[in-house]
Amino acid sequence: MSKYGVKVSRPGYNVKSSEDADLVFSTVFNTLKAFKVLHFDYDAGRSPMNIDSQLHGLDYAPTFLVLSEDSVTSGRWSMAISDYFGGGASQVFVDTTSVYYNQSEACYVILFIDPLDAE
Amino acid sequence: MKISREGVDVKKASYKDLLFSTQFDTLKILKTGTLSIDLPEEVLNSGATATSTHSVSYEHNLDYIPMFLPLFGGVGYATLTRGVDDTSDFIVNDSAEWEIPPGSYSPSEYNEVATIYVTTTEIVLQIYRYNTLPVNQTFGEHTAEAYYTLFYNNMSNEMDLL
Numbered sequence: 001m002s003k004y005g006v007k008v009s010r011p012g013y014n015v016k017s018s019e020d021a022d023l024v025f026s027t028v029f030n031t032l033k034a035f036k037v038l039h040f041d042y043d044a045g046r047s048p049m050n051i052d053s054q055l056h057g058l059d060y061a062p063t064f065l066v067l068s069e070d071s072v073t074s075g076r077w078s079m080a081i082s083d084y085f086g087g088g089a090s091q092v093f094v095d096t097t098s099v100y101y102n103q104s105e106a107c108y109v110i111l112f113i114d115p116l117d118a119e
Numbered sequence: 120m121k122i123s124r125e126g127v128d129v130k131k132a133s134y135k136d137l138l139f140s141t142q143f144d145t146l147k148i149l150k151t152g153t154l155s156i157d158l159p160e161e162v163l164n165s166g167a168t169a170t171s172t173h174s175v176s177y178e179h180n181l182d183y184i185p186m187f188l189p190l191f192g193g194v195g196y197a198t199l200t201r202g203v204d205d206t207s208d209f210i211v212n213d214s215a216e217w218e219i220p221p222g223s224y225s226p227s228e229y230n231e232v233a234t235i236y237v238t239t240t241e242i243v244l245q246i247y248r249y250n251t252l253p254v255n256q257t258f259g260e261h262t263a264e265a266y267y268t269l270f271y272n273n274m275s276n277e278m279d280l281l
């Protein structure tokens with residue numbers, strides 16, 4: 001059976017002979033597809049005992065990445081680290097309907113259409 | 120434009136079966152690079168100067184908060200993987216150990232902690248040294264490096280493409 005697909009190589013590289021690492025895009029591989037960015041604004045009342053949530057619009061757990069604002073210096077954004085005081089529970093987590101967040105600082109969550117448990 | 124997985128009809132494919140779709144955004148790499156700090160030898164003592172902060176940055180000047188990797192904050196590597204007086208160079212990305220930042224529950228009374236963060240203009244590697252004990256603690260001279268990837272993607276752009 002013939003195989004069809006698309007490959008795009010980096011400038012200066014022959015697409016027919018390029019190694020995978022020198023491809024900008026290839027349908028041999030999946031590409032993370034971002035569909036939504038959620039924002040949790042600063043909320044002093046939010047905590048591991050008072051978790052906030054937003055619907056993500058899918059019926060499965062999506063892949064996601066998070067940036068949260070530094071609790072001491074505003075304008076600095078990094079990963080939401082695990083909550084030591086909460087027993088090591090993650091600050092941001094997803095299920096089949098929603099994104100959950102349990103810290104007071106503002107954060108942005110980028111969601112991908114790609115399932116978290118895809119093999 | 121849509122591209123489905125092999126064996127899946129692209130006209131009938133669900134979102135999960137698409138390799139690519141112009142309906143959605145992708146992570147677009149702006150730049151990869153290395154942030155490197157030459158850390159001096161210094162002595163900290165909680166009875167005198169108990170903390171020091173060193174940082175290095177790259178100016179992306181995007182004027183918004185970009186997505187980036189690696190995502191870690193407050194990685195304390197100097198007691199679990201090496202002594203604080205160690206003088207060998209260190210790649211922060213290699214650290215698999217976590218050490219809790221200083222506080223009432225911190226198991227570490229002195230440490231060297233790495234954080235990488237972005238602002239609307241730059242990406243920063245920050246090394247924070249501290250000693251809560253009332254005795255001298257020598258921190259060794261060495262270089263700390265972090266490999267990063269910056270994306271064009273604006274994290275403050277609240278899109279919804281469904």
